[in-house]
Amino acid sequence: MAHAAAIARDDHHYTSTGLSSWKVGFWTFIGSECLFFATLISTYMVYKGRSIVGPYPEEILDIPLTSISTFVLLMSSLAMVLALDGVQRGSRRLTLVWLGAVIVLGAAFLGFQVYEFNHFVHQGLTIGTNVFGSSFFVLTGFHGAHVAAGIIWMVTLWILGARNRLPATASLKVEIAGLYWHFVDVVWIVIFTLVYLIQ
């Protein structure tokens, strides 16, 4: 009975696994996002080499440039790890510096994407040109949209941090944002490999 009473007091926070429901739920959501991107990537792969007219990938994809933007995105993941560490240590300074870095690097990546899309359009590759254009822009476009959403999320956290509302006890929020950010980065690695590197 005492045990039951103890649970009654604390069952607000009782979980069967000891994990935060937020974490479990978010991992589940990531699972569905994996399927989402897997389908988009598969569609791209199905149409690889099947465009009837150009521009073709080998003519237009700029690997050196995209390697730089990939590196930038990777570094943003590193910054994310450091930002979480900062929060967990309770250091407002470290939190803001590294969250800021995530934002800047993420925005830089998006900048590269915008530049690339623009450049392609000027070279005659649009979503309606061929199946490469269709599958490339939709795949990388949705990825970019996910990065953009992540940046908005990070800016929100940064503002919270600036207002001293990200103490160590709130580290779960940053951890989950980090999960999202790393996921988006991993998706990019797969895209970079399959779209750019392996042609």
Added chain:
Amino acid sequence: MSEATTAAKANSSVHEDAVGLWSWITTVDHKRIGIMYFLTSFFFLFVGGFEALLIRIQLMRPENAFISAETYNQMFTMHGTTMVFLVAMPMAVAFFNYLVPLQIGARDVAFPRLNALSYWIFLFGGLYLNSSFLFGAAPNTSWVGYANLTSLQFTPGRNVEFWIIGLSILGVSSILGGVNFITTIINLRAPGMKLMRMPLFSWMTLVTSFLLITALPVIAVALIILGFDRFFGANFFEVTAGGDPILWQHLFWLFGHPEVYILILPAFGIISDVIPTFSKKPLFGYPVVVYAGILIGFIGWGVWSHHMFTVGLGPIADSFFVASTMIIAIPTGIKIFNWLATMWGGALRFPTPMLFAVGLVAVFTVGGLSGVMHASAPVDLQQHDSYFVVAHFHYVLVGGALMGLFSGVYFWFPKVTGRMMNETIGKWHFWTTLIGFNLTFFPMHFSGLFGMPRRTWTYLAELNLETWNQLSTVGAFIFGAASLLLMWNLFYSWRKGEKASANPWGAATLEWSLPSPPRHYNFPALPTVRSREPLWDDTERQEVEAVTHAEPAEEPHMPSPSFWPVVLAFGVALTWILLMTHTWWMPLLGLALVAVAVFGWAFQPAYR
């Protein structure tokens, strides 16, 4: 009620019996959300049923023109789309919502506001989809919407737009719901409620939820790329640019086959709780039934091209899918044998829930076996796209899924409303359903065998298909009347039904230890569970009821109501709907509303 509890109630910011429309719009209580899901899906059952009756009247005579061909094409498209997405799925979700927390010993789901969001998105999506009728542009390319029929070139107009947007909206609802229930079941089970002690219904909810979060994203992408073709001139299905319409079929059925398991597993779960109750015996082979369900979920990902045996994928692909499809019949059969073995040696009683459960076993078997016929690809070359398939899937979906859901309605109505459903009306409902259903769909095996393709507005008189069609039409009206009986029973019993005790059926699982209906916080304190049938062991039952029947010293603090879910749902729907303006920037306005709602939600504490 003691003074302490009255005081506790006054202090609680949640009103237990809050009334009024606003309390329902802002509710985050899984029980209320479950009721809303049920009533909405029940309404759509009659919408879809009405569409079916129009189809059946048109087909009553050869070369009939009761409705035009264009209207007919809208009818069968909307009948299928409605029944799958607006009836079968949400009605199952209604059960997930109401029961899972009660069965596993939780106060609510893991994310109550997300739960409400799922409901409102579903409602807006369903209303939007049906609003297409007001514009005379209801979707008309069948519930599978094959490319390239759905391209702008071959089906201009708004019909396909309504379909793409409507389904995309509904998909969001399902994915979020899946996330919610997986988290709930994994993380919020009461002490001692190991996974292998959970009621079967909660287990099937878990498997179904995994299928939802993995299958819906696939059709989301399919709809997105079709949308890009139509709205923005992309080439995904444009053959002159190298686009392949068959890609649509692959993507659709990669979703579509897990989808049919999403439709049937909840019903299997329901009868796996009902049959033991009315046999007075525990479920035979519980772990095997669980693993069979999980196996069906997994293998269900590997059978999709059995819907494509006529497409010309080649003998190797065809053979693979023959094998995988036949294999999936095995775990399904295992479940049926375990249900039979549960009843064997039991003390069987047949109130209405049990009638429907047994009916499922009898009728689903017919549908499952016609499925085995389809699994043999060369045989399927005759049966595919004929009324034989229509017979098959109605046997498994109506005889299976719907009868299972009806069993659940009769079983858990007392828990939800505190009243028993009327047994006499119930029995009439069951028998007229059984007769009407079989009269409608059994003849379709014959019309299919004798060469009647599906999705056909009419047929030539010389084909001699009239008698079979007439039988089906008569049966359909009987089936329709039977469903009206259910409506009457629900309404009558809610008003005047006999009062129900906590456990009128003598069932075994946790939800039956709570009053009928439960208090808004479900459990005063979380009980500890020691077995699969906690209420069938006297000692355990007493321990559990000591906890569940107690008055709490302090009313448990429950999540507060919130209007952000309905606002966000509106924003989500609006974003998609603004695509109909054929501009890329109007949907951004919808996204702006989404952003506002997300922020409002994120900064509103769940408990206030």
Added chain:
Amino acid sequence: MGALLLMASLSACGQEYLQSTINPVTDYGEATHRLYVQVFWWTMLILAVVWALLAFILIRFREKPGQGRPKPVHGHMGLEIAWTLLPALIVVAIVIPTIQAVFQIQRPPEGDVLVVEVTGKRYWWSFHFPELGVTTANELHLPVGRPVSLRLESGDVIHSFWVPQIGGKRDVNPVVMVPEGREPKRNWMHFTIKEEGVFWGQCAEFCGEAHSLMGIRVVAQSEEEFQAWVDDWKTPAPTAAGPQVEESGGPGTPTSVSGSTSAGGGSPAQQDSPAGMAPPEDPLVARGRDVFFRESYCVLCHAIEGTPAAGIIGPNLTRFGGRTTLAAGMLPNTEENLIAWITDPRGVKPGAQMPGAQYTVTYEGQTFPPLNLNDEQIRALAAYLSSMR
């Protein structure tokens, strides 16, 4: 249920089911039918077992008054294994012949194969014999006893070619363009017909408004009759081109492509008379020919062998009068029906893509003006078309 089944089989016996899937006339159809019968009996066996068990259980284990709680039995490994293994064995018994049949029916035939290029378009079928140079529509003449290979291709959306007595259906897909150096993919159907007759079929993949009225007739004939049909096709009907279209030829003017000795006869008046004298022609037919070639734009879409008409958008109308149906199997080919069709195709067949006498049709982005024909012209036109048997 038993009464229903009995009723069904009794009524089935008296009826003729023109699109029956269980009355095959080809080797292809027979192969799949044999498999069907096997699978059918396996499923009936399983159904009988399950229903028998269920019936027994429902009666035997009804709760009796005063009965206590039955003994709880949680499971039995042996039973689980049994009812896993036994169905698995049945599965194997079905899968093996199935896979054999899958490969067998998709294997291209050997020997003297007759190839037909089938093109499905909304809502009719074009049949082209590449080795014979023959193109016809909706009614497919084939010889009995010779291997036939149908090459299937769509001119628009996905259709499906289904003549149940021939055998299972195969989808008719639009040809996906492929980059240079690759082969575009098309579906094939292979069979050898074993008996003469007319076999009915229809499109079996939903393709739009008139999907249910996109019928097929397969006319299976002896080798001689088939050859005669081919010869007829290649020899223009006596009334096809008539006098030179530039001249206003009257009756008695020698035809430019006369010499018809076809067995696919016309009226006695149209038989060749000796010494090159052209037979007297029905004035309505001549009028109709004028309508066809000069007073409307039929030749834009239709072709008639041996005449200047060479349109490929619509069905080939060579020897149209000899076909048993019009509008893709929808109606018997009578002059009356033909008049109704030309006057108002969409009134006859909702969704038809042929422009009407007085209304336009927008066919996939292109707008076709009305045929601009009055009743008199249409009657003549019908007479002309019907005269070419």
